[in-house]
Structure formats: C-alpha cells, structure tokens
Amino acid sequence: MRARPTVGELACLVHALEAERSARPAVEQALRRRGGADDLVCLRDWLGAVDEDSARRIADTDAALRAVSGGALAAGALLGLVTALGVFFYDGSGRVNVLAVLGVMVVLPGVLLLSSWLGASPRGSGAVARALAALGAWSPGRLVARWSRRAGRRGSSALATLLDPRHHVLGLAPVRRWAVVRWSHLLGTGFFLGALATLLALVVFTDLAFGWSTTLRATPEGLRDLVAVVAAPWAWAVPAASPDLETIAATRWFRAGQGGGPTAPPALLGQWWPFLAAALAVYGLLPRIASAALASMLLRRATGRAFVGLPAARALLARIGAAEVDTRAPTPEPAPPPPEAPRRLEAPVPVVGGCEAVVSWSAVPVPDLVLADLLDADRVLHAGGARTVAEDEAVLDALADGAGRVVVVTKAWEPPLLELRDFVDALVARRSGAVAVMPVAVDDGVLRPPRAADLAVWERGFADCAVPLVAPPREDRP
Amino acid sequence: MSPPRFAVVGHPNKGKSSLVATLAEDESVRIAPESGTTTRAVTYPMRVRGETLYELIDTPGFQRARRALGLIEQRAATAAARREAVRAFVAEHRADPMFRAECELLAPVVEGAGIIYVVDGAVPYGPEYEPEMEILRWSGQPSLAVINPIGTRDHVREWRDALGQYFRVVREMDVLAAPVEQRLDLLRAFGELDPAWRPALERAVEALRAERHRLRVRAARVIAEMLVEALTLAPERRLRADDDPQAARAELEHAYADSLRGLETAARARVERLYHHEALARDEAVLESIEADLLAARTWQLFGLDRLTLAGVGAGGGAAAGLGVDAALGGLSGFLGAAIGGVAGGAAAWLAADRLARFETRDLPFGEQVLAVRAGASRNLPFVLLGRARVHHALVARRSHARRDPLVVEGTSAGLPGDARQRLARLFERAADAGDDGAEAVVESLAEAIAPLLESEPEPAA
Numbered sequence: 001m002r003a004r005p006t007v008g009e010l011a012c013l014v015h016a017l018e019a020e021r022s023a024r025p026a027v028e029q030a031l032r033r034r035g036g037a038d039d040l041v042c043l044r045d046w047l048g049a050v051d052e053d054s055a056r057r058i059a060d061t062d063a064a065l066r067a068v069s070g071g072a073l074a075a076g077a078l079l080g081l082v083t084a085l086g087v088f089f090y091d092g093s094g095r096v097n098v099l100a101v102l103g104v105m106v107v108l109p110g111v112l113l114l115s116s117w118l119g120a121s122p123r124g125s126g127a128v129a130r131a132l133a134a135l136g137a138w139s140p141g142r143l144v145a146r147w148s149r150r151a152g153r154r155g156s157s158a159l160a161t162l163l164d165p166r167h168h169v170l171g172l173a174p175v176r177r178w179a180v181v182r183w184s185h186l187l188g189t190g191f192f193l194g195a196l197a198t199l200l201a202l203v204v205f206t207d208l209a210f211g212w213s214t215t216l217r218a219t220p221e222g223l224r225d226l227v228a229v230v231a232a233p234w235a236w237a238v239p240a241a242s243p244d245l246e247t248i249a250a251t252r253w254f255r256a257g258q259g260g261g262p263t264a265p266p267a268l269l270g271q272w273w274p275f276l277a278a279a280l281a282v283y284g285l286l287p288r289i290a291s292a293a294l295a296s297m298l299l300r301r302a303t304g305r306a307f308v309g310l311p312a313a314r315a316l317l318a319r320i321g322a323a324e325v326d327t328r329a330p331t332p333e334p335a336p337p338p339p340e341a342p343r344r345l346e347a348p349v350p351v352v353g354g355c356e357a358v359v360s361w362s363a364v365p366v367p368d369l370v371l372a373d374l375l376d377a378d379r380v381l382h383a384g385g386a387r388t389v390a391e392d393e394a395v396l397d398a399l400a401d402g403a404g405r406v407v408v409v410t411k412a413w414e415p416p417l418l419e420l421r422d423f424v425d426a427l428v429a430r431r432s433g434a435v436a437v438m439p440v441a442v443d444d445g446v447l448r449p450p451r452a453a454d455l456a457v458w459e460r461g462f463a464d465c466a467v468p469l470v471a472p473p474r475e476d477r478p
Numbered sequence: 479m480s481p482p483r484f485a486v487v488g489h490p491n492k493g494k495s496s497l498v499a500t501l502a503e504d505e506s507v508r509i510a511p512e513s514g515t516t517t518r519a520v521t522y523p524m525r526v527r528g529e530t531l532y533e534l535i536d537t538p539g540f541q542r543a544r545r546a547l548g549l550i551e552q553r554a555a556t557a558a559a560r561r562e563a564v565r566a567f568v569a570e571h572r573a574d575p576m577f578r579a580e581c582e583l584l585a586p587v588v589e590g591a592g593i594i595y596v597v598d599g600a601v602p603y604g605p606e607y608e609p610e611m612e613i614l615r616w617s618g619q620p621s622l623a624v625i626n627p628i629g630t631r632d633h634v635r636e637w638r639d640a641l642g643q644y645f646r647v648v649r650e651m652d653v654l655a656a657p658v659e660q661r662l663d664l665l666r667a668f669g670e671l672d673p674a675w676r677p678a679l680e681r682a683v684e685a686l687r688a689e690r691h692r693l694r695v696r697a698a699r700v701i702a703e704m705l706v707e708a709l710t711l712a713p714e715r716r717l718r719a720d721d722d723p724q725a726a727r728a729e730l731e732h733a734y735a736d737s738l739r740g741l742e743t744a745a746r747a748r749v750e751r752l753y754h755h756e757a758l759a760r761d762e763a764v765l766e767s768i769e770a771d772l773l774a775a776r777t778w779q780l781f782g783l784d785r786l787t788l789a790g791v792g793a794g795g796g797a798a799a800g801l802g803v804d805a806a807l808g809g810l811s812g813f814l815g816a817a818i819g820g821v822a823g824g825a826a827a828w829l830a831a832d833r834l835a836r837f838e839t840r841d842l843p844f845g846e847q848v849l850a851v852r853a854g855a856s857r858n859l860p861f862v863l864l865g866r867a868r869v870h871h872a873l874v875a876r877r878s879h880a881r882r883d884p885l886v887v888e889g890t891s892a893g894l895p896g897d898a899r900q901r902l903a904r905l906f907e908r909a910a911d912a913g914d915d916g917a918e919a920v921v922e923s924l925a926e927a928i929a930p931l932l933e934s935e936p937e938p939a940a
C-alpha cells in the first residue's frame with residue numbers, strides 16, 4: 001500500500017525542488033535508468049536521492065505541522081475559556097443574559113464561520129476578496145511561516161517555503177489555503193470545547209442565575225417561539241434543554257425598576273443552562289468540527305494533487321522520463337594535469353648580431369636569401385615538414401660541434417609539436433653554441449612578429465624547455 | 479554488429495575536441511587554446527533509449543607523425559601490407575611514451591573506426607600535414623576531412639585541393655557557428671562513408687531531430703511557467719505613517735524588478751539545462767539591464783522609438799497600430815509591436831513606455847496601508863518577457879557546446895503572427911485573472927501556443 005503524501009512530504013519536495021533549480025543530472029540519469037515507476041514513486045525516489053536525510057526531514061516537518069494544529073486547538077480552548085468566563089460572569093447580583101450569550105457565543109462565531117468559507121472559495125467575488133485580502137497581512141500562514149523560521153527546527157525551512165505567502169510557488173495556492181482554513185477551524189473547535197467545558201464547570205461548581213433582557217419590546221411568547229426554533233434539533237431528545245413558556249416568562253428581567261433582586265424562584269433561574277450548552281454544541285462546536293474535517297479532506301486532496309502536479313515537479317518528471325537521447329560521455333573527461341607554469345611569458349628577446357646558421361622548420365614560406373639576410377646568417381638549412389627523420393639527422397650532423405648561434409625559425413600559426421622539441425633538444429645536446437627558436441608570422445613572404453594568441457600557444461608549449469623563444473628582427477633594421 | 483565508431487583526428491589545436499563537443503552536445507569536453515589539450519582518447523556514445531547508434535572518439539593530435547611513418551614504412555614492403563603495418567605499429571608502441579599520442583589516436587582506427595580528419599581553414603596548408611595524412615591513408619579506413627575555418631576562410635580552397643588527394647569526402651564546417659541542420663548533415667555524411675553504417679546514422683539523425691522537437695516543447699513549457707509566474711506576481715509593502723510614499727514606491731518597484739529578474743534568470747537557467755548547457759557563463763552586465771528593459775522606456779528606445787512615436791502609434795488605435803509598427807520596422811520589432819498593439823490609445827502607450835508596473839494602495843484595518851504592484855496590470859510585460867525568452871532560447875538552442883565564451887543575450891525576435899499575438903494576449907489575461915488555482919491550465923495552453931513560436935528560431939543580432 002502506498003501512503004498518500006503528507007503535507008510535510010510536500011513541503012520537503014517543494015523545498016528540494018526550489019533548491020534544485022540547478023538540477024543534478026546524475027541523480028536524474030540514475031532514476032531514468034530504473035524506469036517504469038509512476039510519478040509519485042518517481043518523485044519520492046528523487047527526493048530520497050537528492051536529500052539523504054529526507055525521511056527525517058519529512059517526519060520533522062509533519063511534527064511541526066502537528067504542533068501548529070495542536071497549538072491552534074489549545075489557543076482556541078484558552079480563548080473559549082476566557083470568553084466564557086466573561087460571558088457567564090455572575091457575582092450574585094443581576095443575571096447572566098441568555099440573549100447576550102447567544103449573540104456572543106453562537107451568532108458571532110457563526111458569521112465568522114461563514115466568512116471563513118466564503119474567503120476560502122477559490123474565486124472570492126471582488127469586495128469580499130478585497131476585504132479578506134486586507135486581512136491577509138495577518139495571514140495565519142504567514143504567522144506560522146514566521147514562527148517556523150524562528151523556531152529554527154529541522155524541517156522548518158521546508159515549512160517556511162510551503163507556507164510563506166510571500167514566497168511564490170506556482171501550484172501551491174490550494175494547499176496553503178486549505179492548511180490555513182483547517183487551522184482556523186481547529187482554533188474554532190478549541191474555542192467551543194473550552195467554552196463548553198467552562199460552562200459545565202461553572203454550572204457544577206457555582207450557581208448561575210440566567211435571565212433574559214432586552215431593550216426591544218419582546219413578549220415571552222415571542223421568545224418562546226424563537227427558542228423552540230433554536231432548540232428544534234435537540235428538543236425531541238433532551239426536553240430539559242428546551243425551556244418552556246413558564247421558565248421564559250419567569251426569567252425575564254429588567255435592570256431598572258426592579259431593585260435588582262431576583263423575583264423568580266431560584267430553581268427556575270438555573271433552568272437555561274442545558275439549552276445554552278446544547279446551543280453551543282450544536283451551533284458552535286459541531287459546525288467547526290465538520291468544517292475542520294472537511295478542510296482536512298480538502299487539504300489531503302490538494303496535497304496529493306500538488307505533489308505530482310506542481311509545475312516544477314512536472315518539469316522534473318519530464319526530464320526524468322523523457323525518451324532518452326544522450327550523446328554525452330558517460331563519464332566526463334578527466335581533469336587536466338596541473339599545468340606547467342609558462343616559463344617565458346616575457347616578450348621574446350630580439351636577435352642581435354649574426355648567427356652561424358638558420359634552420360627553417362617545416363618550410364617556413366620565406367625565401368632562404370631573405371632569411372639569411374635578415375638574421376645575418378652564413379647558411380640556411382631545412383628540417384621538419386615533409387622531410388624524413390633521416391634528413392633531420394643530416395642537418396643535425398652538419399651543425400654538430402658548432403659554437404655560433406643557431407636560430408630555428410618556425411611557423412607561429414602551427415602549434416609546437418614534440419618532434420620540433422626532439423630536434424631542438426638534439427641540437428642543444430650536440431653543440432656548444434646558443435640555440436633559439438623563433439616562431440614567426442609570414443605575410444606575403446615577409447617575416448612578421450607572431451600574433452599574441454599564437455605566441456601564447458608557443459610560450460606554453462615551450463614552458464618546460466631551456467631553449468629561449470625569440471622574436472623576429474624588425475624588417476627596417478639594416 | 480557493433481555500432482559505427484568515428485575517430486576525430488588531426489594536427490593538435492585544430493578544433494578536434496571542438497567538433498566532438500559540438501556533435502556530442504557535451505560541454506565537459508576539454509577545449510583550450512593550448513596545443514595538446516586532449517591527452518587521451520575519449521569516447522562519446524550516441525544512445526537512444528540505451529541503444530548506442532554510433533560513437534565519436536576525441537583523440538590527441540599527432541606529435542611525431544614523421545617518425546611513426548618511418549617505422550611503419552619499414553614494415554610494409556607492399557601496399558597490401560600497409561594496413562597490417564599500421565596495426566603492428568600500434569601494437570608494438572602502445573606503452574612507448576614517444577608515440578603516446580599516435581597510439582591513442584590510431585588505436586580506434588585500426589580497430590575499425592572511421593576517420594574524421596580536422597584541419598583549420600584559416601591558416602595555410604603545409605607539408606607537415608603530409609606524413610599524418612599518409613599514415614591515415616595507410617590504415618585503409620574510410621575517411622572524411624572537415625575544414626574548420628578558425629577565424630577566416632582565407633585558405634579553404636587551398637586545403638580543399640590538398641585534402642582531395644588523401645580523402646574522398648571533404649566538408650567545410652565552422653564548428654563553433656554551424657547551425658544545427660548543418661551538424662546533422664555532417665553526421666549523415668559520416669554514415670555515407672560505409673554502406674553498413676548508413677542506417678544507424680540515419681536513425682541517429684532522426685532521433686536527434688525528434689529530441690530537438692521535444693526540447694522545444696519543454697522549453698516552451700518553462701517559458702510559459704515563467705510568464706504565468708510573472709503575471710501572478712504581486713509584491714506588496716506595508717506603508718507606515720512615517721514612510722515616504724515616493725521612496726516606498728521606488729523600493730517596491732525595485733523589489734518587483736528583482737523578482738522578475740529572478741524569474742527570468744531561473745527560466746533561462748532551466749532552458750540552458752534542457753540543452754545541456756549546464757555550466758554556461760552569462761554576461762551578467764547584460765542581465766542587469768532587465769530592470770531598465772522591463773520597467774522603463776529603455777526597451778522601446780532600444781528600437782529607436784521615442785515616446786512621441788509611441789504615442790502616435792497608440793493613437794492609431796489598438797492592435798492594428800501594433801501591426802503597423804511591425805510592418806514599418808520590417809518585422810524587426812517583434813514583441814515590441816505586439817506589446818504596443820495590446821494597449822489602446824495614445825496616452826496609454828505613452829504611459830506604458832514609461833512604466834510597466836502599476837501600483838495600487840489598499841487600506842488595512844487600524845489605519846495602515848499596503849502598497850502593491852498590481853499583478854498583470856501591464857499588457858506589455860508578458861510580451862517583452864516572451865520576446866526576450868525567444869531570443870535567449872534561439873541562442874541557446876543553436877549554441878555549440880564547444881564555446882567557452884559567456885552567453886550574451888542580444889538581438890530581437892522575429893515578429894509574432896497576428897493570430898498568435900491575439901491568442902497570447904487572451905492567455906496572458908487569463909493568467910493574470912486565474913490566480914494560482916487556474917494557473918496550471920493556463921500554463922498548459924500557453925506552452926502550446928509558445929512551442930511553435932520557438933520553432934522558427936529568431937535571428938540573433940549580427
């Protein structure tokens with residue numbers, strides 16, 4: 001059996017999805033391989049994969065949510081207690097006014113109940129919606145979000161993500177709404193439980209004198225009819241909770257002109273409490289319990305829908321479930337070895353004075369005479385390029401044991417190859433004279449300094465070589 | 479039968495890895511200006527639902543081709559023995575540091591891989607290429623040369639002549655800039671090298687095309703979500719008695735622009751990830767301009783329109799005027815024209831050019847006030863966002879995975895067809911009204927409407 005997702009689980013999912021806006025391809029790829037799972041299972045697996053602590057976090061978040069619900073119930077009960085103590089306040093003088101009790105404890109909460117459902121309807125009509133939106137500054141969701149952030153508990157950041165209305169998450173609105181509606185009904189339930197308990201306690205441990213009193217012109221018969229209608233749901237079962245005309249007539253009370261003392265038989269004065277208790281239970285407590293239950297159901301449904309229906313979740317599922325076309329390397333190319341520090345980033349030294357020989361490496365497209373003239377060289381030799389290794393050897397032999405300078409001219413636009421390094425190393429090993437490498441650019445048979453980008457390639461290529469890189473002499477120099 | 483394999487070989491630093499990264503859409507390939515960046519052969523298999531259709535192999539460049547050719551020549555007395563000589567060379571020198579690069583690159587070739595030889599068409603041909611081309615020819619494997627002009631095309635003709643001597647098929651492709659169709663074309667050419675390879679490559683090209691289509695649909699969804707989120711965005715700020723309303727407004731507007739920027743950035747990142755551009759650097763300076771772009775006159779002025787022009791356009795009346803602007807700018811204006819079209823009347827256009835945000839003040843109990851940005855109050859906003867998203871998508875969708883420069887989102891999108899504009903305007907209105915509850919349905923319809931608009935990729939600015 002698969003459990004439905006809880007609100008805590010949804011909160012953790014939303015939190016993870018927000019945090020994972022930069023997705024983890026590896027996790028997604030691993031899930032993709034498994035295949036076959038439905039959306040709910042897939043999302044749960046994903047959550048487990050991106051957050052190995054997710055089970056704990058979910059449990060913590062659900063616990064925090066339960067704590068909020070418990071808190072709402074407790075706060076309601078306290079409120080009910082305080083209100084009931086006020087409404088049923090009786091110090092022996094006067095009466096507890098039944099009409100006032102009905103107004104404060106039944107009619108007012110009834111209006112609030114109605115407005116809470118109206119406000120919860122997804123499309124509140126203009127004026128109502130606006131009035132409720134103005135109340136939004138005190139949104140319980142925002143309060144809870146703030147509380148959970150303050151509380152700094154594990155899982156509380158997930159809760160804050162879920163509940164803070166300022167945090168915009170597409171597709172979460174129904175969950176937020178039903179969570180808040182449910183809490184408000186729990187608060188109401190607590191209120192009536194507290195009020196009822198207080199009434200019963202007062203009835204048991206003190207004696208209350210009820211009466212009814214109004215400035216309006218009212219007759220006992222009129223009130224009797226009203227009471228009969230109000231008591232209709234329970235009169236047939238508990239006749240004692242439906243005051244008769246005798247009680248009603250006897251308990252009417254005027255504050256002025258009667259000297260304040262009770263006139264009716266004291267036994268009759270207590271007769272109202274079963275009626276009030278029943279009214280509180282039937283018109284206050286029961287609707288709130290029913291509302292809380294309905295809100296819980298709607299919350300569960302919204303949670304289940306949001307879990308697999310959040311746009312971010314859908315996008316994730318699409319990524320995981322997409323028919324797989326993959327062109328990339330299964331494992332990325334290994335990181336490069338630490339780079340050799342480019343040893344000669346300084347500008348190449350210009351050639352001064354003559355040299356014994358110039359080697360044109362792999363057919364630099366400049367006439368030999370030009371090269372010889374420019375570098376003041378006795379001879380120009382050729383190596384590399386299309387020539388064989390044996391021909392290179394012949395050049396090396398010809399230059400062996402010399403003491404003058406040898407400059408190897410190369411095309412700067414071609415990268416330095418190891419075979420050039422082989423040649424230069426052999427040259428250095430066989431001669432006592434200086435050896436230099438001169439990468440050059442050529443423009444229509446004229447030597448030019450290499451482009452900066454090309455030079456950088458050469459400087460890196462020769463980073464670990466003792467042979468200096470030199471710049472070509474300027475054309476205009478004699 | 480094992481899938482066809484293609485070894486991408488050549489001189490160092492000629493864009494071999496760049497070609498592989500582009501075709502394999504893999505940004506993890508090591509590419510650098512230095513020569514010798516690739517030191518080992520790396521395989522990039524192309525898989526469709528787990529089945530490998532072909533493999534690309536990136537290899538290090540030749541370092542001692544002449545020496546290797548010399549050794550191979552010694553072994554091959556006759557032309558018939560050449561192929562075997564190359565194989566024997568690889569077998570013998572596998573562990574020899576002297577020929578590490580040569581063995582790495584020749585090993586897949588002697589095992590039957592096709593040869594993709596890459597050269598740079600911006601620099602002249604030279605004799606140093608001949609030994610390596612000779613070795614490749616001796617291997618006897620089917621081969622194709624790719625001229626990659628790194629920069630200019632100055633020497634392409636020269637290269638064509640030289641390569642024609644060694645390779646039956648010579649192609650030119652600017653690896654970093656080639657549009658997707660051209661890349662697929664090159665892949666198809668790989669398949670032509672051997673009749674046995676053809677079906678696999680044809681299937682691969684089809685799969686890649688289909689995948690492109692799927693990606694566009696998914697990108698459309700990402701953009702639709704971003705738009706709906708932007709339209710339902712309604713930041714607010716408590717106004718206390720001692721607050722300066724002007725400053726509060728500026729602050730709220732700032733916060734609003736921040737949120738929009740956040741939404742756009744997140745959506746861009748998601749689109750980039752769809753296309754496997756996961757580590758794409760963005761030009762943040764350009765991103766910064768969104769506040770100006772979205773909330774003020776800048777967007778309009780970018781197109782050379784001043785407020786008076788705008789007012790004139792608006793006065794012309796509604797959507798028809800918007801069409802007129804599009805026509806006048808030769809379709810250049812794109813979302814701009816659409817945005818104007820949605821606003822009726824000159825004054826509205828004039829105002830809209832100035833501010834896209836609309837504010838309202840609400841009373842709270844106990845004499846407090848809330849200053850809020852009215853969600854969806856601007857008809858221009860979603861069109862501007864969509865236009866920007868289309869430009870970004872086009873750039874990302876065609877961007878080669880070999881590029882290492884930051885992405886600069888610039889340019890304009892092609893104009894929206896009239897019916898698409900109408901449909902979008904209706905959907906935007908629905909999104910703004912729907913609240914969070916109906917959002918999902920609107921996202922769905924919006925994505926549907928946007929996908930075909932990504933189809934015709936807008937041209938990035940020159």
Ligand SMILES: Nc1nc2c(ncn2[C@@H]2O[C@H](COP(=O)(O)OP(=O)(O)OP(=O)(O)O)[C@@H](O)[C@H]2O)c(=O)[nH]1
Binds near residue numbers: 490626654
């Ligand atoms: N402008 C431009 N640059 C390119 C192009 N192709 C490659 N490059 C650049 O050339 C340099 C070398 O590219 P790579 O792909 O690493 O070349 P390679 O052949 O793999 O090099 P090695 O691995 O060193 O042998 C990089 O800086 C690339 O950005 C191109 O088509 N245009």
Ligand SMILES: [Mg+2]
Binds near residue numbers: 509516537538
């Ligand atoms: Mg490389």
